[in-house]
Amino acid sequence: MSSSPAIFDRQLLRRRLARARTLGPATFLIDRVAEDLGERLSVVLRQFERAADLGSPTDAVVQALAASGKVATVMSAHSVAIDQEALPFADASLDLVTSALSLQFVNDLPGTLIQIRRALKPDGLFLAALIGGDSLSELREAFAQAESEVEGGASPRVAPFADLRELGALLQRAGFALPVVDSDKLTVRYQSVFGLMHDLRRMGATNILNERRRTPLKRKTLARMAEIYVQRFADADGRLRATFEVVWLLGWAPHESQQKPLKPGSATQRLADALGANEISAGEKAGR
Numbered sequence: 388m389s390s391s392p393a394i395f396d397r398q399l400l401r402r403r404l405a406r407a408r409t410l411g412p413a414t415f416l417i418d419r420v421a422e423d424l425g426e427r428l429s430v431v432l433r434q435f436e437r438a439a440d441l442g443s444p445t446d447a448v449v450q451a452l453a454a455s456g457k458v459a460t461v462m463s464a465h466s467v468a469i470d471q472e473a474l475p476f477a478d479a480s481l482d483l484v485t486s487a488l489s490l491q492f493v494n495d496l497p498g499t500l501i502q503i504r505r506a507l508k509p510d511g512l513f514l515a516a517l518i519g520g521d522s523l524s525e526l527r528e529a530f531a532q533a534e535s536e537v538e539g540g541a542s543p544r545v546a547p548f549a550d551l552r553e554l555g556a557l558l559q560r561a562g563f564a565l566p567v568v569d570s571d572k573l574t575v576r577y578q579s580v581f582g583l584m585h586d587l588r589r590m591g592a593t594n595i596l597n598e599r600r601r602t603p604l605k606r607k608t609l610a611r612m613a614e615i616y617v618q619r620f621a622d623a624d625g626r627l628r629a630t631f632e633v634v635w636l637l638g639w640a641p642h643e644s645q646q647k648p649l650k651p652g653s654a655t656q657r658l659a660d661a662l663g664a665n666e667i668s669a670g671e672k673a674g675r
């Protein structure tokens with residue numbers, strides 16, 4: 388059992404995802420991510436015999452993998468059907484693991500990354516997209532200000548998603564080779580903040596923090612939040628901006644064939660020669 392703090396109520400997450408499917412899911416973000424994932428995989432010069440998609444909320448990623456022509460067999464393990472903190476995969480049983488917009492809600496992300504790395508065969512690939520720390524910054528700011536004014540203090544309403552440096556370090560700690568982390572930002576515009584909140588509900592992405600306020604949201608607070616959002620985040624045409632940051636993780640299970648950094652002192656050419664620059668000894672000042 389994980390000893391990590393339980394930040395997220397994962398049983399509530401399952402209920403929210405089920406409600407989203409009933410409402411008719413908002414899929415624009417997962418569809419965009421699935422398309423990008425397929426494009427990223429297309430530049431990898433190898434085939435994958437056995438792949439698993441972990442927790443992606445729709446079949447969009449599985450469809451992208453099938454369309455890529457890179458994967459022979461794909462298993463889909465949706466968030467509602469698997470405990471991402473206790474993965475069922477045998478060691479060295481998979482050639483590829485993907486995940487889209489799901490792992491940001493895992494309480495023990497370091498432990499899950501270690502399990503994914505163990506499930507990969509040597510030279511197997513992990514490729515995932517998570518919601519990043521700059522997502523919904525506008526909504527976070529508007530809610531915090533409104534609650535501070537109306538209720539005398541703010542409660543956590545938007546999840547504390549990890550940033551790039553933290554995620555890169557986690558990949559290294561989990562034992563991945565050649566780790567790469569980068570991010571994309573998508574700005575979506577709405578007629579009102581309530582349109583944004585409706586989309587979040589249809590994504591199953593509303594508040595599942597264990598430390599969330601359990602009392603109903605006051606109408607006065609909600610109205611003030613909407614006012615602040617318009618004041619601070621409206622474009623000239625009156626439409627409101629909402630930022631979604633998608634952080635991409637890529638790492639390989641170690642294999643002897645992979646590139647390795649050169650040992651210190653093994654260079655055969657000086658950096659100054661490669662750059663066509665004059666070398667300056669330590670302590671010597673450059674002339675002006």
